[in-house]
Amino acid sequence: MNLVPFNFNGSEIRLITDDQGEPWFIARDVADLLEYANPHEAVRTHCKGVRETLIPSAGGEQMTKVIPERDIYRLVMRSRMPAAEAFEEWVVGEVLPTIRKTGSYQRPMTQAEMIVASANILVSLERQQAQQQVDLVRVERKVEDMERFHVWDHRPSNCLSLTGVKAEMNKRYGLSGAVVDYVLKDWPHLPNPAGMVRNGHEEALESQYMVWAKTVVTTAFKRFVSECQMETATQASHPYFEGRFRLVQQVQS
Known part of the structure; x- marks a missing residue:
């Protein structure tokens, strides 16, 4: 399984993809984000597809509860967090389609990262042009x-x-x-x-x-x-x- 971390409004949400490429969210991350007073109880009560799997951590691998996509919607529906609907739209409209298409979630680049990426492209083009000039001179x-x-x-x-x-x-x-x-x-x-x-x-x-x-x-x-x-x-x-x-x-x- 592939552990993929991503960020929603400053909060880290982790998920894994199974052998079929289906996403499974770390249950505690989602419950914490949706501001449940008792995340463990919220997952036990509202989620129907909970599984446990070994997840890498700072102290080594540990058994962790994960939930499928459908349980995200169950937790969102019962959350009182004002941004719960925005979170659902973000998961459905951006994260899940990207994961199913590429196998991982790639967060949007920051302005600084876009500048660096553009600079790298420019350097690559300049090097290609320089090599082409060298080849032309040789010809x-x-x-x-x-x-x-x-x-x-x-x-x-x-x-x-x-x-x-x-x-x-x-x-x-x-x-x-x-x-x-x-x-x-x-x-x-x-x-x-x-x-x-x-x-x-x-x-x-x-x-x-x-x-x-x-x-x-x-x-x-x-x-x-x-x-x-x-x-x-x-x-x-x-x-x-x-x-x-x-x-x-x-x-x-």
Whole structure:
């Protein structure tokens, strides 16, 4: 069962929801709120569906009487409290529909809470816009790089293909292909490709593949590795990379 506290005009009323999602009110809370002189007697006399269940408290769980929705109306009808009718309308019109819809009661936010919530939404939007701007800059940079690309019929001897970069960085640092892909495509300081090479295989249909200058790639990965934090003897993390990865030789700065 789920214990749910809520507030009516400064008075706390607690309820639980059973396995079927039906609300059961703490009988003493309701009787006290409705200003019965003898709450125990009022519950015993007027309520027909009383049950006892274990309820968490400061001193541990204790057996507590709970009443169903229909007994709320019985207590309201016999209460002399001026606000009893308003309490009934609040329970029927706000609390019960919310509980049946969401499984819990969410009190209305205060003005200060609404301001904080609005501020959080604004911060989230600003962060999204900032990330979109970063992504746009990256796209524009890649487009500019493509426009400046050299296209060769054969790979220059001082350049490496993606497969070559992966093999070299695995040999040097034990980096996986996924980490190499990240550094070449998403890392903020990713190395610029040197150009494109036409694929000479007949089945390649005149496609091209990207190559990087060996010196540029070596420098970039040396920087990336120097920014890594060793978590174990062979596992590292990086501020911009999600999760740990294998790193067998960390470059000294």
